[in-house]
Amino acid sequence: MKRIFTGMLTIFALVLGLQVVLTSCEGPEGPAGPQGPIGGDGSVVCGACHNLSTDLLQKITQYEYSIHATGGTAIRSTTASCANCHSHEGFLEYMETGTVAAGIPVPLQPNCRTCHPIHETYTVADYALTYADPFVLNITEEKASFDIGKGNLCANCHQPRVLDPKISVGGPDLTITSYRWGYHHGPQAALYVGEGGYRIPGSMPYPATTGSKHMALLDNGCVDCHMAPGYATQSGGHTWNMRNASGAANMAACTECHSGATSFDILGGQTEVEHLLDSLKTLLTDAGIYGYQSAYIYPGTYTADEAGCYLNFQYLEEDRSLGVHNLTYAKALLTNSIEFLAKKKK
Ligand code: HEC
Ligand code: HEC
Ligand code: HEC
Ligand code: HEC
Ligand code: HEC
Ligand code: HEC
Structure with missing residues (x-):
């Protein structure tokens, strides 16, 4: 970082130096004026940022x-x-x-230039987003796209990878050879739009409308919660964290609508999803499906329903919001999976 700044200062010094040389031909300079507004005037190209x-x-x-x-x-x-x-x-x-x-031989972490076209026009237009179009959810058969505003950018990466072998509700048995079968880390966007779960039949109905309740309410999906004003430089904004270093929740993301809320456990949703995940994990373990290397599926041949129950567990565990991304859908997937395995056990 230090080196980048030194480089930056050198360029600034050069630009400023040039200005001094040019202005010194015109006689003495007056006092410096106030800092101009951002953007607009082309002569403050670099100063705009x-x-x-x-x-x-x-x-x-x-x-x-x-x-x-x-x-x-x-x-x-x-x-x-x-x-x-x-x-x-x-x-x-x-x-x-x-x-x-x-x-990529020398890959960089996602950075300013991944999300903004920095140093292209050298105006504040460079703070637009690189990709704002509706995102394509690759796990859907028809490669459906969804629009969650500025959150589209995030959803391009925070979505599951396509399953191999694929699964369909009530479909053929699956022969799973890799214990890594299931969704990859980061399936959040699929859950938010209400896709990707194995809709095993059960007593709890699946939501009729596409998406979480929040999807209809928030203009910019992920960005509205994860980039809300936060605590210093530890949560919110460009940290994308929902919690600061002490673990305290950034409630500013919720209280605008859930006034008086003091934790993310709104409506007891996180507590409930945590319990459901625990119960499902126990049932999957007892059924000899889950537990390979203490965290994966045992390779083998499974009915679609059995593999689907594992998928639902793994999906919601990897999501890591404990239901906040789509409580109704998460609860239905978990509850109905638990019912199926509990019935089978009897
Ligand atoms: C739209 C805002 C914007 C404008 C206009 C802009 N910059 Fe930058 N500049 C940035 C951002 C953002 C970074 C990256 C900061 C980081 O990665 O830490 C950066 C980084 C730099 C760096 C560090 C090296 C690098 O490329 O990361 C230098 C040097 C620099 N800018 C010089 C300039 C100069 C000279 C101009 C005018 C010709 C200019 N910038 C105009 C936003 C801007
Ligand atoms: C993962 C994607 C991502 C990365 C990485 C990222 N940004 Fe952003 N940035 C966003 C999004 C999304 C917004 C819009 C936030 C909002 O509307 O609340 C934003 C907003 C901004 C804004 C405000 C723009 C405006 O129009 O007011 C600035 C300035 C900015 N980013 C600078 C940076 C700089 C500098 C870096 C690198 C240090 C960076 N961003 C890295 C996604 C990103
Ligand atoms: C280029 C792909 C990409 C984009 C775009 C992207 N992310 Fe990420 N994100 C990742 C990856 C990969 C990680 C894991 C990084 C690591 O561990 O080094 C991550 C990590 C995170 C984390 C931290 C997870 C943890 O372990 O605590 C959050 C939160 C997050 N992203 C939210 C967002 C949001 C919100 C946006 C949109 C503004 C976004 N991401 C855009 C790829 C992306
Ligand atoms: C569709 C996008 C996508 C693809 C493709 C993808 N990942 Fe990820 N991966 C993510 C995101 C997003 C995260 C961060 C998720 C989170 O923090 O919840 C992540 C997290 C991880 C993590 C945990 C963070 C870490 O680095 O320790 C590992 C390991 C990982 N991925 C490995 C891989 C490997 C290996 C591949 C290729 C075989 C791969 N991923 C392909 C999106 C992807
Ligand atoms: C309604 C607000 C809200 C929306 C919208 C939202 N999230 Fe979250 N997200 C949360 C909360 C709350 C947590 C869990 C925090 C906790 O309990 O520690 C979380 C957890 C996460 C995590 C796990 C790491 C972490 O920071 O805890 C990732 C990664 C993540 N979200 C990414 C996304 C992405 C990508 C989107 C958009 C597709 C999104 N989120 C939409 C509120 C939201
Ligand atoms: C823009 C307003 C808004 C914001 C911001 C918001 N919510 Fe909500 N949330 C709502 C509304 C409205 C409902 C629907 C209530 C209903 O249908 O009974 C809801 C529902 C929920 C539900 C139940 C969802 C379901 O599917 O049944 C949970 C859990 C929740 N919010 C948690 C959060 C958390 C945690 C945050 C902050 C990280 C947050 N919300 C931010 C407006 C918001």
Whole structure:
């Protein structure tokens, strides 16, 4: 970081120096005027962003604290099939061409330039989002797209990878050879739009409408909660964290609508989903489906319903919001899976 700033200061010094040289031909200079407004005047090209305010620095500092910056996962992108979500370079290539041709030798973590076209026009227009179009959910048969505003950007990466072998409700048995079968880490966007669960029949109906209740209420999906004003540089904004370092919840993301709420456990949703996940895990373990290397499915041949129950567990465990991303759908998938396995056990 230090080196980048030194480089930046050198360029600034050069730009300023040039100004002094040019202005010194015209006689003595008057007192410095006040800082102009952002944007507009082409003569303040760099100052539109690199001005004396702390706005840019604040975003940089928040970003530097985020898992996007610190997670270290870009290294997965030396493999082409992982690079579209795990690196800056792979993501941009995938979004332009629909594929990543080869592993990225020196992959970068997602960064400013992944999400904003920095230094393209050298105006504040460079703070627009690189991709804002409705996102395609690759696990849907028809490659359906969904619109969750600015959250579309996030959903391009935070979605499950396509299953191999695929599964359909009441469909043929599945022969699963890899214990890694199931959804990948980061299936959040699928849950938010109400797709990807194995809709096993049961007493709890699945929501008729597409998407979580929030999907109809929030203009920008993920961004409205994960980038709400937060605590210092530890949660909210460009940290994307819902909790700060002490674990305290960033309630600013919720209280605008759920006034008086003091935890994310609104309507007891997280407590309930946690209990359902525990019960389902016990049943899957007892049925000899779950527990390979203490965290995966045992390779083998399963009926669609059995594999589907595992999928529902794994999906909602990997989502990590304990139902906040779509409580009604999560509860129905878990409850009906539990019913099925409990009945089978008897
Ligand atoms: C739209 C806002 C914006 C404008 C206009 C802008 N920059 Fe930047 N600049 C950024 C951002 C954002 C970064 C990346 C910060 C980071 O990654 O920590 C950056 C980074 C830099 C860096 C560090 C090296 C690098 O590329 O990351 C230098 C040097 C720099 N800018 C110089 C300039 C100069 C000179 C101009 C005018 C010709 C300019 N910038 C105009 C937003 C802007
Ligand atoms: C280029 C793909 C990509 C995009 C776009 C993206 N993410 Fe991520 N995100 C990732 C990856 C990969 C990780 C894991 C990073 C690591 O561990 O190094 C991650 C991590 C996170 C985490 C931290 C998870 C944890 O372990 O605590 C949150 C929260 C998050 N992203 C939310 C978002 C939101 C909100 C957006 C949209 C504004 C977004 N992401 C856009 C790929 C992406
Ligand atoms: C469709 C996008 C996508 C693809 C493709 C993808 N991942 Fe991920 N991966 C993510 C996201 C998003 C996260 C962060 C999820 C979270 O924090 O909840 C993640 C997290 C991870 C993690 C946990 C964080 C870490 O680095 O320790 C590992 C490991 C991982 N992925 C490995 C892989 C590997 C290996 C591949 C290729 C075989 C791959 N991923 C392909 C989206 C993807
Ligand atoms: C994972 C994607 C992502 C990354 C990485 C990212 N941003 Fe952003 N940024 C966003 C989104 C989404 C918004 C819109 C937030 C909103 O509307 O509340 C935004 C908003 C902004 C804004 C406000 C723009 C405006 O029109 O008011 C600035 C400035 C900004 N980002 C700078 C940066 C800088 C600097 C970095 C790198 C240090 C960075 N961003 C990294 C997604 C990202
Ligand atoms: C209604 C607000 C809300 C929306 C919308 C939302 N999230 Fe979350 N998200 C949460 C909460 C709350 C948690 C769980 C925090 C906890 O209990 O620690 C969470 C957890 C996560 C996590 C696990 C890591 C973490 O920070 O706890 C990731 C990754 C994530 N969300 C990404 C996304 C993505 C991507 C989207 C959009 C598809 C999205 N979220 C939409 C509120 C939201
Ligand atoms: C823009 C307003 C808004 C914001 C912001 C918001 N919510 Fe909600 N939320 C609602 C409304 C309205 C409902 C629907 C209540 C109903 O149908 O009974 C709801 C429903 C819920 C539900 C039940 C959902 C279901 O499917 O039954 C949970 C859980 C929840 N919110 C948690 C949260 C959390 C946690 C946050 C902050 C991270 C949050 N909400 C932010 C407006 C919001």
